[in-house]
Amino acid sequence: xxxxxxxxxxxxxxxxxxxxADILSELRSSLYDALEERSDGxxxxxxxxxxxxxMGPPQKVAASYYPAGQYLIGPSLYPLFxxxxxxxxxxxxxxxxxxxxxxxxxxxAISVFDEVGGIVSSLIGALGWIVVTFWILQRLEVQxxxxxxxxxxxxxxxxxxxxxxxxxxxxxxIVASVAGLAFLSRFAVEGGFTWIDGTGFFENPVIAQYFPWxxxxxxxxxxxxxxxxxxxxxxxxTRVATILSNxxxxxxxxxxxxxxxxxxxxAGMPGMFEDLSAAxxxxxxxxxxxxxxxxxxxxxxAALVIIVETAAQVxxxxxxxxxxxxxxxxxxxxxxx
Amino acid sequence: MRRMIANxxxxxxxxxxxxxxxxxxxxxxALSQLKEPKYGYALISQLSxxxxxxxxxxxxPLLRRLESQGLLESKWNVEEARPRRYYVITPTGAAVLQAxxxxxxxxxxxxxxxxxx
Numbered sequence: 093x094x095x096x097x098x099x100x101x102x103x104x105x106x107x108x109x110x111x112x113a114d115i116l117s118e119l120r121s122s123l124y125d126a127l128e129e130r131s132d133g134x135x136x137x138x139x140x141x142x143x144x145x146x147m148g149p150p151q152k153v154a155a156s157y158y159p160a161g162q163y164l165i166g167p168s169l170y171p172l173f174x175x176x177x178x179x180x181x182x183x184x185x186x187x188x189x190x191x192x193x194x195x196x197x198x199x200x201a202i203s204v205f206d207e208v209g210g211i212v213s214s215l216i217g218a219l220g221w222i223v224v225t226f227w228i229l230q231r232l233e234v235q236x237x238x239x240x241x242x243x244x245x246x247x248x249x250x251x252x253x254x255x256x257x258x259x260x261x262x263x264x265x266i267v268a269s270v271a272g273l274a275f276l277s278r279f280a281v282e283g284g285f286t287w288i289d290g291t292g293f294f295e296n297p298v299i300a301q302y303f304p305w306x307x308x309x310x311x312x313x314x315x316x317x318x319x320x321x322x323x324x325x326x327x328x329x330t331r332v333a334t335i336l337s338n339x340x341x342x343x344x345x346x347x348x349x350x351x352x353x354x355x356x357x358x359a360g361m362p363g364m365f366e367d368l369s370a371a372x373x374x375x376x377x378x379x380x381x382x383x384x385x386x387x388x389x390x391x392x393x394a395a396l397v398i399i400v401e402t403a404a405q406v407x408x409x410x411x412x413x414x415x416x417x418x419x420x421x422x423x424x425x426x427x428x429x
Numbered sequence: 430m431r432r433m434i435a436n437x438x439x440x441x442x443x444x445x446x447x448x449x450x451x452x453x454x455x456x457x458x459a460l461s462q463l464k465e466p467k468y469g470y471a472l473i474s475q476l477s478x479x480x481x482x483x484x485x486x487x488x489x490p491l492l493r494r495l496e497s498q499g500l501l502e503s504k505w506n507v508e509e510a511r512p513r514r515y516y517v518i519t520p521t522g523a524a525v526l527q528a529x530x531x532x533x534x535x536x537x538x539x540x541x542x543x544x545x546x
Contacts, residue, residue, distance in 0.1 A: 121511045156490040420500040
């Protein structure tokens, strides 16, 4: 009966090769037995179609012969898979950031799109390798080690409340940092700053001197922003990390500003904010020294902003918006904060 | 029983749950009927006559699994009209069957108590 044979052929394609002939023989005899039993005057083909329909779609029939179910990555391996994904994802991002930093420092031009695209494709590539590895493990029916009995006393401490990170803030910060890195890489390639249209040329030996530190502090900032985005909330550890990172940036800025001061004093230029407007005019007229003055002003403002932000972080560390924190309990008052 | 269920969606989820319930007894039912060698289709007919409907798509993989666990053994019989695979319970299977029967009766007692109105 052609219909039955076609059915069996389709099922057969989805069966493991070793058992295929055996399983199909059995199913064949069963289907013909059913056909014989139900012959009641209607055409054989209609009866056969009904029997086949009852048995179900070929894929489903074939699937029932896989005792462990058909999984790409089965339930027993999945938790391990998730853990590995997180670890490898983190490593890939960190490595990519380091590589970006190195290429910026070594005066290779970077394109923002290429770098971001590079990170994304590395992540996807890593995902692919991990999935293939676990698919193989699943096929080989490798079982992960049975969980040791878990100790309730080792569970993480209660989180008192939830201090969310402003995702917009972090994203803006990351975008700004990446733009800053691109800007810095142009500096590295061209040995100085130019306007976008390529005219003018401002050397800045101070920035050239501290260039690697500037790149490092920007990258540390980006890494922190990514971590904050991922965690989604402020914790003592991330606040401390931010404070330390800011401290590092402030250190770099301090040396940059001092360097500018020394340079400008040696060139007989005026103090910090005197004649700033004159300096800006000078910048417009493409006078090199004006660039240094404006840079110094800009760096000083950046330093001030970071100082204020760090002060806010310290404040929040000691008196957080919700629970926790490291302030000693002063009774009702501190809880209200 | 089905008339108690209101609409189609409830129908479907009832069907699934009822199926789960029956799936649990299939192994016991199959083992209990294989003290003498039988082939798949005959077993299906026999169970069906006794009120336990089971379709071919479910039974055959089940029999194969039980065989791989050593509870059944099978042999092809080519003397009849068409070749058929006959299954019969093994000594191991018989021991397991006895244990399962006791388990079944214990469960029934527990359930009857729980389900008292």
